Each structure stands twice: as C-alpha cells, then as structure tokens.
Amino acid sequence: MTQPPEFFDLQVNGYGGVDFNQDDLGADALHTACATLRADGVAGILATIITEDLPVMCARLNRLMQLRAGDPLAASVIAGFHIEGPFISPHDGYRGAHPKDAVRPAEVGAMQRLLDAAGGLTRLVTLAPEFDAGLRVTRLLSGQRIAVSAGHCDPSLDQLLAALDAGLRLFTHVGNGCPMQLPRHDNVIQRALSLADRLWLTFIADGVHVPFFALRNYLKIAGVDRCVVVTDAIAPAGKGPGIYRLGRWELNIGDDLVARAPDGSHLIGSAMSMSRAFDNLVRQVGLSEGEARRLTMMNPRAAMEP
Numbered sequence: 001m002t003q004p005p006e007f008f009d010l011q012v013n014g015y016g017g018v019d020f021n022q023d024d025l026g027a028d029a030l031h032t033a034c035a036t037l038r039a040d041g042v043a044g045i046l047a048t049i050i051t052e053d054l055p056v057m058c059a060r061l062n063r064l065m066q067l068r069a070g071d072p073l074a075a076s077v078i079a080g081f082h083i084e085g086p087f088i089s090p091h092d093g094y095r096g097a098h099p100k101d102a103v104r105p106a107e108v109g110a111m112q113r114l115l116d117a118a119g120g121l122t123r124l125v126t127l128a129p130e131f132d133a134g135l136r137v138t139r140l141l142s143g144q145r146i147a148v149s150a151g152h153c154d155p156s157l158d159q160l161l162a163a164l165d166a167g168l169r170l171f172t173h174v175g176n177g178c179p180m181q182l183p184r185h186d187n188v189i190q191r192a193l194s195l196a197d198r199l200w201l202t203f204i205a206d207g208v209h210v211p212f213f214a215l216r217n218y219l220k221i222a223g224v225d226r227c228v229v230v231t232d233a234i235a236p237a238g239k240g241p242g243i244y245r246l247g248r249w250e251l252n253i254g255d256d257l258v259a260r261a262p263d264g265s266h267l268i269g270s271a272m273s274m275s276r277a278f279d280n281l282v283r284q285v286g287l288s289e290g291e292a293r294r295l296t297m298m299n300p301r302a303a304m305e306p
C-alpha cells in the first residue's frame with residue numbers, strides 16, 4: 001500500500017548513501033538523498049550539520065543552502081537545518097562522536113556566522129546550556145524564532161530551568177549524548193524527564209540507542225504529547241545492512257540498522273528509516289498508530305513552532 005509522505009524528521013545527517021556532512025556534496029547526490037527520503041514516506045526533514053571547525057561547518061551549510069535552492073525536490077524535502085554543535089559539552093561521554101578539537105563554548109559571534117552561512121534556513125540548534133555563558137546564544141536564537149535544544153550536555157536542574165526561561169524548547173536524543181554510566185538519580189536523563197511539561201524530548205526509536213522497554217518508560221513519564229521521534233540517520237539509511245565508508249569511519253550496519261564502529265565499541269548513528277521507527281513504536285513499544293503518528297508526524301512539526 002502506498003502511503004502519502006507524512007513523516008517529519010528533525011535529525012537527518014544523511015540518507016540514501018549520501019552524507020550531508022561532507023565538503024563536496026553534489027547536486028545529484030543531494031537529489032538522490034531527497035528522492036530516497038520521499039520514497040520512504042518522509043515529507044520533510046531538518047538536514048543536520050554536526051560539529052566541525054567553524055569554517056567547515058559554515059561551508060557545508062552554505063553549500064547545502066545553495067544546492068537546495070537549485071532543486072525543487074530538495075527545497076520541498078529539506079524544511080531547514082538542524083545545527084548540532086559545536087557548542088556542546090567537551091567532556092567524554094557527553095560529547096559522543098563529535099570531534100573534541102572542534103567543540104567550543106557557545107559564543108554569539110560564532111553562532112551568527114553559522115546562521116549567516118545557512119541563509120535563514122536554521123530551524124533548530126542543539127547546544128549545551130551549561131556552556132552558553134549568560135545564555136546569550138539561547139536568547140539570540142529564540143529571539144529569531146529558531147528552536148533551541150539541549151543536547152550532548154550535563155546541565156544542572158537550575159541551569160536547565162534558566163535555559164527554559166531564556167527560550168530552550170527541546171532536549172535532543174534523550175538517553176544518548178551522555179556517558180554509559182551515570183549517577184543513579186541526579187543525572188541528565190532524569191533532569192530532562194522532570195521538565196517534560198516544558199521541554200519537547202526527542203528519542204531515537206531504533207531499540208538500541210534506547211532499548212524499547214526504556215523508551216516505553218520514558219514515553220509514559222513524559223507523555224506522548226511531549227515527545228518526538230527522530231532517526232539521527234546517517235548516509236547508509238535507506239540502503240540496508242552492510243559496510244560503508246563515512247568520512248573517517250568505516251561503518252558496520254547490522255540487521256538492527258544501527259551504525260557501529262567496526263570494533264562494535266560505540267554507536268555512530270542510525271541507518272533506520274522513519275517508517276521503521278514507526279513500526280517499532282507500534283510493534284515493539286506497543287503504541288497505537290495514532291500515538292505513533294503524533295511522535296513521527298505531528299509533534300516534530302509542533303516542536304518547531306515558535
């Protein structure tokens with residue numbers, strides 16, 4: 001049965017064999033990625049650019065913006081950009097796979113350079129509130145109706161509350177972007193969950209980034225109406241299991257569609273499609289189709305509304 005494309009994905013690093021985080025992205029490759037997304041039922045995405053040296057991030061955003069402008073399909077699929085980093089926690093575990101040498105504290109001038117390079121298409125920025133001194137970047141972004149999400153971070157509850165007052169709206173991939181071992185009660189996951197009435201929480205629903213039983217718990221605590229499902233897809237998404245080369249990484253995509261380092265030591269992203277995430281929500285988490293639609297179609301759009 002052919003369904004109209006309805007999914008909306010706030011975090012897509014690449015798709016259909018195409019990496020958005022490359023310096024020489026071509027028009028044909030971008031078109032292929034967007035056509036594959038559409039064929040997989042995705043109406044819109046935020047193309048996600050992750051931590052690198054600032055000029056590199058600016059060049060990638062600018063190239064994507066220009067290629068998108070020349071391709072009606074890309075302009076329709078790519079609703080805007082999600083800039084994830086470089087203003088995240090430098091601490092191991094919280095930093096995840098983002099390159100340490102390019103992580104830096106939030107700073108208005110640097111943020112403005114990224115926004116300028118993206119030509120008004122930035123819709124979402126993931127940063128660490130505890131490294132946004134005076135919450136100046138959070139205020140700059142929320143003042144321009146750009147959604148701010150806490151992620152790859154370890155803010156105290158007070159720091160999160162202050163960030164909420166400054167315009168923070170979301171928390172990026174809860175349960176990831178943090179160490180494998182955490183204090184049992186006072187940890188960033190519990191803090192984010194405790195504020196779910198004011199924060200949209202995003203989750204990667206592949207069963208590995210968050211086991212399904214834990215995702216079920218999180219959804220019960222926060223409520224389906226406060227949560228969003230993302231894929232955090234990287235280039236092999238939409239292609240299936242296999243070995244892929246991606247920048248510095250040689251990735252092994254298993255049958256679970258999770259991207260692992262070749263030695264299996266850590267997760268690098270997901271190769272899951274949104275339709276697979278939808279199936280997981282219904283079959284593995286036990287949600288109704290209506291609830292799964294909220295998490296993958298309605299809520300991602302609502303979370304972006306200023």
Ligand SMILES: [Zn+2]
Pocket residue numbers: 084096151152173177
């Ligand atoms: Zn991340």
